[in-house]
Amino acid sequence: ASRSEGFDEYRKIVEGYTPESVETITGVSAQEIRACARMYAGAKSAAILWGMGVTQFYQGVETVRSLTSLAILTGNLGKPSVGVNPVRGQNNVQGACDMGALPDTYPGYQYVKFPEHREKFARA
Numbered sequence: 001a002s003r004s005e006g007f008d009e010y011r012k013i014v015e016g017y018t019p020e021s022v023e024t025i026t027g028v029s030a031q032e033i034r035a036c037a038r039m040y041a042g043a044k045s046a047a048i049l050w051g052m053g054v055t056q057f058y059q060g061v062e063t064v065r066s067l068t069s070l071a072i073l074t075g076n077l078g079k080p081s082v083g084v085n086p087v088r089g090q091n092n093v094q095g096a097c098d099m100g101a102l103p104d105t106y107p108g109y110q111y112v113k114f115p116e117h118r119e120k121f122a123r124a
Contacts (some may be wrong), residue, residue, distance in 0.1 A: 040074060047081070047087075050067065050086055
């Protein structure tokens with residue numbers, strides 16, 4: 001919470017979602033939810049990774065926001081060995097994009113629209 005803004009407002013939004021109240025929705029016991037929450041929050045470093053299925057349904061944006069909020073609230077964002085990480089679906093699409101296989105970027109996501117990026121790659 002110390003690395004976030006609007007914590008009190010966020011608390012009001014989620015206060016009705018107790019482990020007991022979501023037990024019937026998720027099929028996961030309140031006891032297991034608490035154990036997982038304590039394990040994640042208490043870890044020295046923790047990362048959340050998700051596949052494409054998380055974003056490819058009608059609540060994808062809200063799900064990613066929730067995962068990111070969880071990381072922020074537990075101090076698992078903005079420091080080494082933590083974070084939120086989408087894992088792409090196709091074989092090596094991430095590496096291809098990193099290396100500039102997108103139509104609007106050079107390697108390292110340096111945009112072609114910026115003259116300094118174009119000049120740098122023209123010199124290379």
